[in-house]
Amino acid sequence: MVYEATATAPVNIACIKYWGKRDTKLILPTNSSLSVTLDQDHLRSTTTSRADESFEKGDRLWLNGKEEVVKPDGRLGVCIKELRNWRSVEEEKDSSLPKLSQWPLRIASYNNFPTAAGLASSASGLAALVASLARLYQLPQNASQLSLIARQGSGSACRSLFGGFVAWREGEKSDGSDSLAEEIEPQSHWPEMHAIICVVSDAKKGTSSTSGMQRTVETSTLLKERLKIVPERMKLISKAIKDKNFEEFAKITMKDSNSFHSVCLDTFPPIFYLNDVSKSIISVIEELNKSNGKIIAAYTFDAGPNAVIYSLKENIPKVLGAINKFFPTSEESKDPFKLTPVDLPENFDYKVVREGGWEKGSVKTLIHTRVGDGPRTLGKEDSLLNEKGEPK
Numbered sequence: 001m002v003y004e005a006t007a008t009a010p011v012n013i014a015c016i017k018y019w020g021k022r023d024t025k026l027i028l029p030t031n032s033s034l035s036v037t038l039d040q041d042h043l044r045s046t047t048t049s050r051a052d053e054s055f056e057k058g059d060r061l062w063l064n065g066k067e068e069v070v071k072p073d074g075r076l077g078v079c080i081k082e083l084r085n086w087r088s089v090e091e092e093k094d095s096s097l098p099k100l101s102q103w104p105l106r107i108a109s110y111n112n113f114p115t116a117a118g119l120a121s122s123a124s125g126l127a128a129l130v131a132s133l134a135r136l137y138q139l140p141q142n143a144s145q146l147s148l149i150a151r152q153g154s155g156s157a158c159r160s161l162f163g164g165f166v167a168w169r170e171g172e173k174s175d176g177s178d179s180l181a182e183e184i185e186p187q188s189h190w191p192e193m194h195a196i197i198c199v200v201s202d203a204k205k206g207t208s209s210t211s212g213m214q215r216t217v218e219t220s221t222l223l224k225e226r227l228k229i230v231p232e233r234m235k236l237i238s239k240a241i242k243d244k245n246f247e248e249f250a251k252i253t254m255k256d257s258n259s260f261h262s263v264c265l266d267t268f269p270p271i272f273y274l275n276d277v278s279k280s281i282i283s284v285i286e287e288l289n290k291s292n293g294k295i296i297a298a299y300t301f302d303a304g305p306n307a308v309i310y311s312l313k314e315n316i317p318k319v320l321g322a323i324n325k326f327f328p329t330s331e332e333s334k335d336p337f338k339l340t341p342v343d344l345p346e347n348f349d350y351k352v353v354r355e356g357g358w359e360k361g362s363v364k365t366l367i368h369t370r371v372g373d374g375p376r377t378l379g380k381e382d383s384l385l386n387e388k389g390e391p392k
């Protein structure tokens, strides 16, 4: 009997950004946040976990084929420990259960997109780890409860345990038991919500989110102003999603991205995640909206220069037209929907972009995706581990 489980988990991109911790050990945030889960058919982390009595002592884990050290007090170690403790409670309740909690683990994880490109790989990776272990240990699959554990691996990971539109409630308790993720609306509520990811650079980023946000908490006075406005934004964007009011959703998303990057600039020493290409994408989207007479696209940026542009499916051809016009890509774009870009409106003011546009490859490639579902369980045939419990 092989005790093993394989799960996949999605990437999520926040519209209201998490930036700042009030407790760095438990990973409790200074504000609530809200994200859209992206489709796992296009971007995902897959994780296989196996428990075996005969494995040499100690847990081992591989990320994209490379072995990582699992420190017991590190973030991965804490997630594994929490799930193991939960399993042992279940084993105590039911003595017929095999004692998986006492056996060493072998875990392999694989991302189908570049790690640390600012594409939230830690979120999908940690969520897939938690989902696969929860399955292996046959824990009750309550996503909000699991989110409490994923949160301790990486804050934004707690939101990847749900599909659709997801809020991470900051909570009030000092033990973190109410700092969890919950679904605002499922994927099926607004499936027309699509996203274009502009991969500006897939190099490893300069300042990690973890150290960057800590420096912001310690040095930025503007963060205090930001924290006053977020609760209202959470309410407004939740309503916009419920009402499927794209213009309102887009306005709040863009404002919150701008607010997050402002507090980064207000950090001392300052943090720059946006580069000139990122800023030029902002100008193009602003002008695209203006020349269309309404907001049809929303940009947002995480801790890196890549843009994520949210737009309804019907308007994606316009977004693709605008991006292709000024940012010729160097690698073939991924568009599973095969939509044909349309030309810019006649009144589009070309002066918003530097003359001649950007050189080829300033935006490397585009990934077209949409709102997606939460973690999925896969079968034995999808296992990432070989017989010996090493990556295939």
Ligand code: DP6
Binding pocket: 013, 014, 016, 017, 018, 019, 027, 033, 122, 153, 154, 155, 156, 157, 209, 210, 211, 301, 302, 303
């Ligand atoms: C800008 O979740 O990566 O993407 O909790 O320290 O692991 P840690 O940080 P992380 O931060 C994500 C920050 C963000 C905004 C967001 O996803 O809400």
